[in-house]
Amino acid sequence: MSKVHGALAEFANPAELYHACEKVRDAGYNDWDSHSPFPIHGIEKAMGFAWSRVPWFALVFGLTGAAGGFALQVWISTVASPLVISGKPLLSWPAYVPVTFELGIICTAIGTLGGMCLLNRLPAFYHWLFHSKRFESATDDGFFISIESTDSKWDSAGTSAFLESLGASHVELVEG
């Protein structure tokens, strides 16, 4: 038996999508999203969500990587393999700067991407929106708003009518 997962409304261009998002936000929906082939400038305001938490991942991973890299070199040069090289002190820390820097960078990059994937719940190879044939244009030239049936304000007919009233060129209930 197929189940209605939610409603999908298509809009003509970024401007219409932007204004429709403001109205969905003001109508008080929570489980909804907008979809576009590219990021739309300022849409986070129109959709009313908070600033990304990705930078925290970057900061924590970056500092951990740099500190870990520095500690590794100190431990190797003073404890694991205390070898005097060209008369330098064992803890010749200025020489450790390049590797500390590089390890800080690689960990920041991994943390940033890992954090982005985690916050976005990706990879996610199944999503109910993929049942819609029309949704394939979301990665080409289609602009969509989707409202999930889990939303507290959801009601099949009412939500569809609401989306149509926003100027959507096409509204469908996605089943699968």
Added chain:
Amino acid sequence: MTTKVYTEADQLRGDVHVRAPLVLGGLDFNGVTEKIAAVIEKPDKRWFAALAFSLALLSIYGVCIVIVVWEGIGVWGNRAPVYWGWPIVNFVFWIGIGHAGTLISAILFLFRQKWRTGINRSAEAMTLFAVVCALSFPTIHVGRIWLLYWFAPLPNQMDVWPNFRSPLLWDFFAVSVYGSVSALFWFTGCVPDFATMRDRADTQLKRIAYGAVALGWRGSNRHWHNYEVAYLILAGISTPLVLSVHSIVSFDFATSQLPGWHTTIFPPYFVAGAIFSGFGMVMTLLIPSRKIFDLEEIITIRHMENMCKIILLTGTMVGYAYGMEFFIAWYGQNPYESFAFVNRAFGPYAWAYWIMISCNVFIPQVFWIKKFRTTPWIMFIISIFVNIGMWFERFVIIVTSLTADFLPSSWGYFSPTIIDVGCFVGSFGLFGTLYCLFVRFVPQVSITEVKVVMEQADPHWEGYHLAEEGH
């Protein structure tokens, strides 16, 4: 709501009051997707020819590598006093080329240079492949490649650890981190485009293959927000990274005592040269590519002209560094140092020195003239000269300093062997093969980012307001 259809002639007219658009021919969002995806979906015959040629060169490299590993590195021309011969020249050459991609994707991103969107994908791919070529040289140069893991700080039964005071080890970290971060950055940029290819797929195999690498991307604006922040952070960390890599490569030379290497100008001078050579290689690849794959409306003449300007700038900076090296050699009053530089310009390798100066400093000066900056075949020829000049720069730096150091009794003259030549020529096969495969399977221009710089992408674009008022 109609938009003006811009053409190449509009761009060349150079109206100072109107910023030339970055997408020509009146393409809309779908038009951009179709144009870029067509490269993958309708393979061109010339592509097969390019791949066959690259594979032929790659097989030469394969044979040479087998010989080097089997016989030992004595098959190269590396003899006393030059133990760093062509392999290191080639390493520095390739790693330098690998700088343009991340410069374009990171530094130009932070400076909000919107024209980067037409060229960043292919430049980043080129970077990755150049880093692969670069890494192959020190890998085979160590001789016993099965002991390469000694570079890594791993516990082992000999109780021997890497020496973290050595620039060669810094280099190992710098290049491998650069390669990894560039790959991550490039892949992040590709994800939305893989999703586009997934949604256009006409066979189940393509849908699964592109679907797997697209990570289930569905264009959600909640996702786009985190994605854009992540991209910005990656650009932010890649900027010091790209500047650090060639600086650290230059430490290999600068921290030694050898006249001609032991100079503080090396890091900035190497970085400028790396950007110069990288843009040279980007132009060498893109000028035929935009023609063959019909991408002239997306990689426009304005993009090419901007790259010419960067080549002119960095070529002149490199020229300044050459001059400054001579000045310091004279001003420093160190007899070994001044001899090293006089010997470069007028000694046994004067021919190489003057090829370097001509290709890097004199020839790019023609880009002062707009005609030369906007004629593709002229740019192509000059970009080849840039590539040649930058290879000779590394040859001059490495070989002239090593052949004539402090003791005249240990001086020598370096000559390459056929295996040296085979390895160098063959490495272009590796590069070309990887680039051909990239062009065939990955959108070679960022479909997403090109759309972002179109004026219709802005929800507050005046065209939309005019349409509303027209009701």
